[in-house]
Amino acid sequence: MLLLVYLLLGIAFGIVLIRSEVLSWFRIQEMFRFQSFRMYGIIGSAIATAAVSIFLVKKSGLKSASGAAIAIPGKALGTGARYAIGGTIFGLGWALTGACPGPLFALVGNGVSVMAVAVLSALLGTWAYGFLRPRLPH
Amino acid sequence: MSTWLTAPWPWYVAGPTIGLFVPALLLVGNKVFGISSNLRHLCSALIPGKLEYFRYDWKSTGLWNLVFLSGVLAGGFLAAHWGTAHDIAISPATKAALTELGLHDFSGVAPREIFSWHALLTLRGFVSVVLGGFLVGLGTAYAGGCTSGHAISGLANFELPSLIAVLGFFAGGLAATYFILPHLL
Numbered sequence: 001m002l003l004l005v006y007l008l009l010g011i012a013f014g015i016v017l018i019r020s021e022v023l024s025w026f027r028i029q030e031m032f033r034f035q036s037f038r039m040y041g042i043i044g045s046a047i048a049t050a051a052v053s054i055f056l057v058k059k060s061g062l063k064s065a066s067g068a069a070i071a072i073p074g075k076a077l078g079t080g081a082r083y084a085i086g087g088t089i090f091g092l093g094w095a096l097t098g099a100c101p102g103p104l105f106a107l108v109g110n111g112v113s114v115m116a117v118a119v120l121s122a123l124l125g126t127w128a129y130g131f132l133r134p135r136l137p138h
Numbered sequence: 139m140s141t142w143l144t145a146p147w148p149w150y151v152a153g154p155t156i157g158l159f160v161p162a163l164l165l166v167g168n169k170v171f172g173i174s175s176n177l178r179h180l181c182s183a184l185i186p187g188k189l190e191y192f193r194y195d196w197k198s199t200g201l202w203n204l205v206f207l208s209g210v211l212a213g214g215f216l217a218a219h220w221g222t223a224h225d226i227a228i229s230p231a232t233k234a235a236l237t238e239l240g241l242h243d244f245s246g247v248a249p250r251e252i253f254s255w256h257a258l259l260t261l262r263g264f265v266s267v268v269l270g271g272f273l274v275g276l277g278t279a280y281a282g283g284c285t286s287g288h289a290i291s292g293l294a295n296f297e298l299p300s301l302i303a304v305l306g307f308f309a310g311g312l313a314a315t316y317f318i319l320p321h322l323l
Binding site: 002003005006007008009010011012013014015016017018019020021022023024025026027028029030031032033035036037038039041042043044045046047048049050051053054056057062064065066068069070071072073074075076077080082083084085086087088089090091092093094095096097098099100101102104105106107108109110111112113114115117118119120121122123124125126127128129130131133136 | 145146147149150152153154155156157158159160161162163164165166167168169170171173174176177178180181184185187189190191192201202203205206207208209210211212213214215216217218226228229231232235236244246247248249252253254255257258263265266267268269270271272273274275276277278279280281282283284285286288289290291292293294295296297298299300302303304305306307308309310311312313314315318319
C-alpha cells in the first residue's frame with residue numbers, strides 16, 4: 001500500500017522539521033539577518049544531497065516502486081515573472097510567519113495551534129491566485 | 139542513540155536528511171518533493187468555485203501528497219511528545235536585534251508574543267498570522283512552489299525557474315525583515 005509509505009515519510013518529515021528547527025520563526029530571522037550559518041548549512045547541504053541523489057538515481061536506471069519510470073519534469077520558464085513576483089510575495093509571507101507550507105502544518109501538530117489560522121489564510125491566498133491567474137503575467 | 143530523537147540536530151545532519159526526501163519520493167512513486175501543491179489540492183477539493191486552476195482530478199494527482207502532509211502534521215505532534223522541549227539556541231546577535239524590536243520571550247519554537255490566540259488580537263499577531271499566511275499561499279501558488287519544491291527539488295535539478303524563485307524568496311524575506319518587522323513589532 002503505497003499511501004502508507006507516503007504517510008510514514010510524511011511523519012518522518014514532520015519530525016525532521018521539528019528537530020532541524022527550520023520551522024522556527026527565530027531561525028528564519030537569524031537567516032534573513034545573516035547572523036548564523038545554520039539555516040544556510042541546512043539548505044545548502046539539503047540541496048547538495050538531493051542533487052547527488054538525483055544524479056545517482058538517474059544513473060542507476062531504477063524504476064520507482066510504483067512501477068513508473070523516474071523522470072523529473074522541468075518547469076516552464078515563461079517570462080520568469082511568476083517566479084520572480086510569486087517568489088517575492090512568498091518571501092514576504094515566509095519572513096512574517098516564519099514558516100513555509102510544510103512547517104505551517106508541522107507547527108499546528110507541534111502545538112502552535114494559532115497557525116491553523118495561518119493555514120486557512122494560506123488556502124485563501126492560494127485561492128486568490130486561482131482567481132487572479134488569468135490577469136497575472138506568467 | 140535516543141538523543142537523536144529528542145534533541146535538536148546539527149545542520150550537517152538536518153540538511154542531508156531533508157535532502158534525502160527527494161530521492162525517497164522519486165524511488166517510491168516518481169513523485170517530486172514539493173509541499174505547496176497541497177494548498178492547491180485542498181482548494182480543489184474544498185473551494186474550487188468555477189476557477190480553472192482548481193478544475194483537475196486532485197485525487198489522482200494529489201492524494202499521495204495530502205497523505206504525506208497529514209503525516210507531517212502527525213510528525214509535528216509526535217516530535218512534541220518525544221523528549222523535552224528545547225528553546226531555540228539562536229545567535230546572541232539576533233536575540234539582541236529582536237529585543238530591540240520589542241520581543242522579550244524567546245522560549246518555544248515561535249515567539250508567543252506574536253503567535254498565540256491572544257496575540258492574534260494585536261496588530262503584530264494578526265498581520266504575521268493572517269497576512270503572512272495569505273502571502274505564503276498566494277506566493278507559492280503564483281511561483282509554483284515553495285522552499286521544498288523550488289529551493290530544494292528545483293535547485294537540486296538545476297532548474298532556472300527555481301533559481302529565480304529562490305532569489306525572489308530572499309528579496310521578499312529581506313524586505314519583510316528590514317522594512318516591515320521593525321514597524322510591526
